[in-house]
Amino acid sequence: MHVFLLLAAFPVCALASSVATVLDVQYYIPSKTELAHDFDAKEPFPVTVITSPNATLTASCLNSTISDYLARDDVLTKGFLSAFYFQGPEDLTLAPETESLLQTFGTTRVLWAPSQDTVTLADGPYFATGSGLHRAWRLYDDHTNSFVLPTIPSPTDVDAYEDLPVRGTGLSGDMSIAVPSRLFYKPTPEKPLAGVRIGVKDQYAIKGLITTYGSRAYASTYPPSNVTSGVIQHLIDMGAVVVGKTKLSVFANAWLSIAEWPDYSLPFNPRGDSYLVPGASSAGSGAAMAAYDWLDSTIGEDTGGSMRFPAAQNGVYGIRSTKNSTNNTATPFGPFDVAGHFARDVDSFNSVGAVMYSQVGYKNYTKFPRKIIYPQEYWANINPDYTAPCEEYVQNLEAFLGVNRTVVDSNALWYEYSGQNTSLVDYFANLVPYVSGTNNFTRAFKKDYIAKFNRYPYVALNSAGSASLAPQNSTLGEIGFALQSEFQAFYRHAFLPANEETCSETLVVFPFNGNGGNPWYRDDPATYTVEGRAPALPGYISWNLLSVMNESPEVAVPVGAVEYTSRVSLVGKEYPATLEIQGAVGCDFMLMNLVREVAYTLGLPKGVKTGRRMY
Numbered sequence: 001m002h003v004f005l006l007l008a009a010f011p012v013c014a015l016a017s018s019v020a021t022v023l024d025v026q027y028y029i030p031s032k033t034e035l036a037h038d039f040d041a042k043e044p045f046p047v048t049v050i051t052s053p054n055a056t057l058t059a060s061c062l063n064s065t066i067s068d069y070l071a072r073d074d075v076l077t078k079g080f081l082s083a084f085y086f087q088g089p090e091d092l093t094l095a096p097e098t099e100s101l102l103q104t105f106g107t108t109r110v111l112w113a114p115s116q117d118t119v120t121l122a123d124g125p126y127f128a129t130g131s132g133l134h135r136a137w138r139l140y141d142d143h144t145n146s147f148v149l150p151t152i153p154s155p156t157d158v159d160a161y162e163d164l165p166v167r168g169t170g171l172s173g174d175m176s177i178a179v180p181s182r183l184f185y186k187p188t189p190e191k192p193l194a195g196v197r198i199g200v201k202d203q204y205a206i207k208g209l210i211t212t213y214g215s216r217a218y219a220s221t222y223p224p225s226n227v228t229s230g231v232i233q234h235l236i237d238m239g240a241v242v243v244g245k246t247k248l249s250v251f252a253n254a255w256l257s258i259a260e261w262p263d264y265s266l267p268f269n270p271r272g273d274s275y276l277v278p279g280a281s282s283a284g285s286g287a288a289m290a291a292y293d294w295l296d297s298t299i300g301e302d303t304g305g306s307m308r309f310p311a312a313q314n315g316v317y318g319i320r321s322t323k324n325s326t327n328n329t330a331t332p333f334g335p336f337d338v339a340g341h342f343a344r345d346v347d348s349f350n351s352v353g354a355v356m357y358s359q360v361g362y363k364n365y366t367k368f369p370r371k372i373i374y375p376q377e378y379w380a381n382i383n384p385d386y387t388a389p390c391e392e393y394v395q396n397l398e399a400f401l402g403v404n405r406t407v408v409d410s411n412a413l414w415y416e417y418s419g420q421n422t423s424l425v426d427y428f429a430n431l432v433p434y435v436s437g438t439n440n441f442t443r444a445f446k447k448d449y450i451a452k453f454n455r456y457p458y459v460a461l462n463s464a465g466s467a468s469l470a471p472q473n474s475t476l477g478e479i480g481f482a483l484q485s486e487f488q489a490f491y492r493h494a495f496l497p498a499n500e501e502t503c504s505e506t507l508v509v510f511p512f513n514g515n516g517g518n519p520w521y522r523d524d525p526a527t528y529t530v531e532g533r534a535p536a537l538p539g540y541i542s543w544n545l546l547s548v549m550n551e552s553p554e555v556a557v558p559v560g561a562v563e564y565t566s567r568v569s570l571v572g573k574e575y576p577a578t579l580e581i582q583g584a585v586g587c588d589f590m591l592m593n594l595v596r597e598v599a600y601t602l603g604l605p606k607g608v609k610t611g612r613r614m615y
């Protein structure tokens with residue numbers, strides 16, 4: 001059964017990339033070889049590469065290595081044990097009992113590296129072909145339709161990515177996403193995210209790929225990017241592997257229902273009966289995080305709630321980061337646009353965050369604020385089944401910090417601070433529209449589209465038309481920014497002052513759901529504001545806009561599940577309940593630390609599961 005391998009003295013012909021099936025699991029075989037050799041294989045066959053530390057490979061060493069690899073990796077499966085490629089010291093041999101171990105593995109082929117000089121391969125799953133050994137990538141079905149594009153690193157340009165050249169076989173046009181073996185990566189101080197599989201919202205440019213921004217018209221207007229967005233490049237430099245681009249609502253607008261996603265259809269929220277709204281605009285990143293064990297983190301962005309809605313709807317951790325906390329050079333959607341990430345557990349929420357927001361030099365505070373601000377208007381008139389787990393978390397937070405909450409009314413604080421009697425929502429009514437209006441992204445795109453195709457583009461809700469091509473009067477932008485400074489002066493005084501020891505003097509807490517804490521179906525009518533309910537009582541500023549206008553961080557924390565009877569399946573299901581916690585500007589690390597410390601100290605869940613149920 002031994003095949004002695006000789007290295008090819010001349011280049012063998014390259015195989016085109018292809019797909020293979022091993023024990024009913026599909027794999028992607030890239031054309032790139034890690035070792036060139038003609039294996040005389042009519043069909044590609046799976047091989048496990050093992051490096052022996054000693055000249056004699058013992059059965060116990062091989063067995064424990066394989067057990068460890070199978071436990072750590074989802075790409076290597078037992079099917080890969082049908083062939084081995086051994087490398088190691090000169091004169092490497094198998095101990096006699098190792099031969100019998102191979103029989104228990106069902107091994108039929110053993111290949112040997114020809115000499116010590118050729119110990120060049122990382123251990124793990126490969127395919128042998130007529131060209132050589134290729135790394136195996138496992139293909140997973142995107143059954144929630146969260147991705148718009150599956151990606152792989154370019155074999156020729158280390159800075160670039162390519163569109164995965166294979167598509168899925170699943171029903172409903174499911175895409176296949178290719179993931180690399182975990183065995184090929186080891187985190188180091190230089191690459192703390194080595195091998196971490198991420199999905200990236202398709203508004204971030206990645207060199208080599210088209211950016212859709214959720215719009216077919218946009219995708220048809222521009223060539224693939226020639227540069228990668230700074231924050232994504234940083235994650236890649238730190239070792240992360242981008243496995244795909246995730247869907248967003250057109251130009252990241254706050255469009256939440258199926259009718260508002262005409263081009264790349266709304267992803268399926270995996271929770272409950274899978275017919276609930278997955279949130280907007282980072283819906284693809286949120287739904288994928290809640291659905292796939294094989295995905296480690298997803299990157300989104302928040303302009304007016306686009307991290308927090310999908311985190312809340314899909315029941316995962318998410319953060320709207322402090323303004324400018326990443327090198328988000330794209331910022332296509334204007335001054336409110338910030339990056340964020342999703343996670344399923346408190347540890348990876350912190351570890352990915354520690355890298356993602358590391359470039360601005362924030363201090364890592366490990367002492368926590370001693371004041372909890374509880375704005376009562378954002379707790380009023382919400383489904384009590386939804387507020388119950390949020391209330392329980394606030395009580396846990398009180399116990400953890402050793403304080404009682406301070407109940408406030410934001411308008412009362414504003415009247416006291418400003419000496420006026422105009423409510424916050426009326427006084428600051430023009431802030432968001434005027435500041436947002438300074439952004440020319442959509443106008444610039446429409447002009448480019450018209451220049452290229454000589455007609456107007458289709459944009460969701462059919463917002464084409466010449467009127468929107470005129471830039472906003474610049475005076476309005478000035479008015480908007482002046483209002484924002486005024487709002488910040490108030491909010492940073494009354495709600496979120498900074499503190500030298502604890503970063504933020506206070507934490508602000510409220511529940512987050514766009515439908516009064518009630519189930520919210522993907523085919524519900526197109527608007528999220530339910531009269532008199534969340535996101536705000538009449539006369540109050542919508543809660544999603546507070547951290548936006550203040551440019552401060554806010555974390556979405558899944559705190560429990562709410563039972564409901566699905567109007568789709570008519571059976572009992574659960575959907576996520578989410579509490580928001582705000583801290584002062586630059587307190588991103590403190591908030592993520594807090595969420596982890598509370599979970600560990602009080603024995604609360606340290607994460608959520610994928611799929612229908614969170615716990």
Ligand SMILES: *[C@@H]1O[C@H](CO)[C@@H](O)[C@H](O)[C@H]1NC(C)=O
Nearest residue numbers: 053054055056057058060061
């Ligand atoms: C390699 O050989 C050394 C010396 O015989 C032994 O101590 C060690 O346990 C061996 N390593 C493995 C992994 O078997």
Ligand SMILES: *[C@@H]1O[C@H](CO)[C@@H](O)[C@H](O)[C@H]1NC(C)=O
Nearest residue numbers: 059060063064067100101104
């Ligand atoms: C190999 O390890 C597995 C579990 O890790 C164990 O069940 C099996 O008995 C071992 N086989 C041999 C031959 O040691």
Ligand SMILES: *[C@@H]1O[C@H](CO)[C@@H](O)[C@H](O)[C@H]1NC(C)=O
Nearest residue numbers: 207222223224225226227228
């Ligand atoms: C990228 O493309 C743009 C527009 O075509 C061009 O102006 C720019 O110089 C290119 N940048 C690089 C780094 O190639």
Ligand SMILES: *[C@@H]1O[C@H](CO)[C@@H](O)[C@H](O)[C@H]1NC(C)=O
Nearest residue numbers: 227228229230231233327329
């Ligand atoms: C930010 O990202 C851009 C690429 O989008 C890059 O050119 C620039 O050097 C980055 N800046 C820093 C400080 O990393």
Ligand SMILES: *[C@@H]1O[C@H](CO)[C@@H](O)[C@H](O)[C@H]1NC(C)=O
Nearest residue numbers: 322323324325329331551585
């Ligand atoms: C964020 O960065 C932009 C671009 O560098 C700069 O104009 C702006 O003042 C910064 N804002 C804050 C709050 O740091």
Ligand SMILES: *[C@@H]1O[C@H](CO)[C@@H](O)[C@H](O)[C@H]1NC(C)=O
Nearest residue numbers: 350353354364365366589593
């Ligand atoms: C901050 O400190 C805590 C506690 O030592 C640590 O667990 C965490 O990883 C640190 N975070 C960052 C961003 O360095």
Ligand SMILES: *[C@@H]1O[C@H](CO)[C@@H](O)[C@H](O)[C@H]1NC(C)=O
Nearest residue numbers: 370398399401402403404405
């Ligand atoms: C919180 O309120 C309760 C009930 O009023 C009181 O007994 C307790 O001492 C308060 N705790 C703190 C830390 O103020």
Ligand SMILES: *[C@@H]1O[C@H](CO)[C@@H](O)[C@H](O)[C@H]1NC(C)=O
Nearest residue numbers: 415419420421422423426539
């Ligand atoms: C605000 O104050 C003015 C003058 O004090 C009064 O006329 C007006 O009715 C007040 N408005 C509200 C909404 O209370």
Ligand SMILES: *[C@@H]1O[C@H](CO)[C@@H](O)[C@H](O)[C@H]1NC(C)=O
Nearest residue numbers: 334437438439440471472474
């Ligand atoms: C948008 O376009 C107007 C008019 O051309 C210009 O004055 C303004 O600076 C632009 N805004 C941004 C953010 O580039």
Ligand SMILES: *[C@@H]1O[C@H](CO)[C@@H](O)[C@H](O)[C@H]1NC(C)=O
Nearest residue numbers: 472473474475476477478479
């Ligand atoms: C811009 O808006 C300001 C304030 O509303 C107004 O006074 C001015 O006339 C406007 N300018 C133009 C060119 O419309």
